[in-house]
Amino acid sequence: EVDVFSPQYGIGNEELLPSRSTSLNISNIFYGIMFDAGSTGTRIHIYTFMQKSSAEPPHLDNEIFESVKPGLSAYVDQPEQGAETVRGLLDMAKQTIPSTHWSSTPVVLKATAGLRLLPEQKAQALLSEVQELFEESPFLVPDECVSIMNGTYEGILAWVTINFLTGQLYDQNQRTVGILDLGGASTQITFLPQAESTLKAASEKYISPFEMFNRSYKLYTHSYLGFGLKAARLAILGALGGKDESRMYRSSCLPPSLKAEWKFGGINYKYGGMAEEVTGFQSCYAEVLKVIREKLDQPAEIRSRTFYAFSYYYDRAVDTGMIDGDQGGIILVKDFEMKANKVCEALTETNTGSPFLCMDLTYITALLKEGFGFYDHTELQVRWRAYSGTTVWLFRSHYKTGEGIPPTPFSPLAGSTHKSVLVRGGPHQGAEGIRELPRCQATLLSVG
Numbered sequence: 001e002v003d004v005f006s007p008q009y010g011i012g013n014e015e016l017l018p019s020r021s022t023s024l025n026i027s028n029i030f031y032g033i034m035f036d037a038g039s040t041g042t043r044i045h046i047y048t049f050m051q052k053s054s055a056e057p058p059h060l061d062n063e064i065f066e067s068v069k070p071g072l073s074a075y076v077d078q079p080e081q082g083a084e085t086v087r088g089l090l091d092m093a094k095q096t097i098p099s100t101h102w103s104s105t106p107v108v109l110k111a112t113a114g115l116r117l118l119p120e121q122k123a124q125a126l127l128s129e130v131q132e133l134f135e136e137s138p139f140l141v142p143d144e145c146v147s148i149m150n151g152t153y154e155g156i157l158a159w160v161t162i163n164f165l166t167g168q169l170y171d172q173n174q175r176t177v178g179i180l181d182l183g184g185a186s187t188q189i190t191f192l193p194q195a196e197s198t199l200k201a202a203s204e205k206y207i208s209p210f211e212m213f214n215r216s217y218k219l220y221t222h223s224y225l226g227f228g229l230k231a232a233r234l235a236i237l238g239a240l241g242g243k244d245e246s247r248m249y250r251s252s253c254l255p256p257s258l259k260a261e262w263k264f265g266g267i268n269y270k271y272g273g274m275a276e277e278v279t280g281f282q283s284c285y286a287e288v289l290k291v292i293r294e295k296l297d298q299p300a301e302i303r304s305r306t307f308y309a310f311s312y313y314y315d316r317a318v319d320t321g322m323i324d325g326d327q328g329g330i331i332l333v334k335d336f337e338m339k340a341n342k343v344c345e346a347l348t349e350t351n352t353g354s355p356f357l358c359m360d361l362t363y364i365t366a367l368l369k370e371g372f373g374f375y376d377h378t379e380l381q382v383r384w385r386a387y388s389g390t391t392v393w394l395f396r397s398h399y400k401t402g403e404g405i406p407p408t409p410f411s412p413l414a415g416s417t418h419k420s421v422l423v424r425g426g427p428h429q430g431a432e433g434i435r436e437l438p439r440c441q442a443t444l445l446s447v448g
């Protein structure tokens with residue numbers, strides 16, 4: 001597997017993040033620590049914000065990123081050990097942030113689908129350990145800031161981020177784009193419906209009304225738990241939820257001679273291929289369809305809208321040379337199918353070193369076509385190395401007005417190519433960032 005987190009996501013990537021200015025009063029600098037506890041890894045983002053004058057909103061000055069694998073959910077029965085992985089990352093924050101600022105630096109951890117899939121008690125045990133660790137640390141731990149983020153919120157945040165990055169949020173003629181995020185354990189589709197019929201046809205659960213920067217939005221966002229790439233592998237193998245570690249799970253999407261083990265969510269799975277005659281794209285696609293068919297919503301409008309696809313869509317497209325890792329590119333749904341076909345048909349001859357590649361590409365193809373209902377010729381923008389480091393900060397009232405920050409609701413990084421944004425809303429502003437935020441005071445959320 002390609003480790004997407006290194007080295008390009010290394011510490012203090014100066015080029016990506018030109019550090020600005022030096023001769024500033026230290027009181028104009030503040031920090032924030034955010035953990036993204038994903039199903040495949042835990043990541044820390046350490047932010048430095050700078051406010052040049054009280055007349056200006058703060059700017060993001062620097063970001064430090066690091067990650068560890070596996071994710072917290074791998075420590076389902078060893079919550080202390082899980083928290084230890086977080087400690088390692090938190091120590092990095094201590095080395096980076098001056099001790100004078102520790103007690104005013106909020107630390108937040110938001111978990112996604114890996115923890116959503118665990119029995120509630122086990123997920124809570126992991127979060128409690130992390131909460132304890134944070135409380136023992138010198139940093140500020142706002143209430144309810146160590147928690148599982150729900151899938152709806154995850155989808156909204158990704159949408160806000162991408163549309164900020166593509167300039168749509170502050171464009172007069174707003175033409176927002178939809179997003180497709182394929183994580184390890186869940187997948188999200190989010191877009192802003194233009195057709196009234198889309199809103200009418202959709203179940204209310206998937207329509208999220210909110211206000212942001214004095215505009216009202218009604219997003220369609222649907223998160224599918226268990227439909228992330230890694231969870232889908234288990235579903236395809238018929239092993240999802242299976243606890244029998246001695247059983248051998250087989251699939252026509254795997255090399256016939258393969259016999260291997262794979263650990264996910266703390267469980268060890270044995271898996272392997274089938275006879276050569278039944279290996280290949282046709283039979284693999286049929287297998288994959290069983291886990292997808294009639295399981296997903298198909299809003300008709302998506303076929304005429306632009307979507308940005310990232311995370312594993314991006315990773316697999318780069319792995320197979322469909323797009324350039326730096327530039328990204330446009331991929332047609334049928335390109336994924338052609339690539340899947342090619343990789344799966346070669347399963348019996350070559351050992352690609354990546355036994356799941358055929359299954360992954362076939363799953364992506366089926367998810368797009370049969371799951372969401374995209375056309376073969378639908379174009380997807382697969383631009384970013386996911387959008388690591390792209391973070392939306394939603395400040396509630398932590399940095400209160402009256403403490404030198406003016407009521408400017410929105411502060412993109414003027415003149416910077418950096419892909420982050422600080423969104424703040426003071427308590428006196430009726431409509432801060434996004435309504436119905438979890439009651440975590442300085443809500444700082446990465447949507448990666």
Ligand SMILES: Nc1ccn([C@@H]2O[C@H](COP(=O)(O)OP(=O)(O)O)[C@@H](O)[C@H]2O)c(=O)n1
Binds near residue numbers: 041185186310389
């Ligand atoms: N900062 C981040 C975080 C995750 N990712 C991508 O997210 C995918 C893994 O998803 P995940 O571990 O967050 O799983 P979920 O909990 O979102 O289902 C991989 O494709 C990573 O490359 C990223 O590109 N940048």
Ligand SMILES: [Ca+2]
Binds near residue numbers: 038
């Ligand atoms: Ca994720």
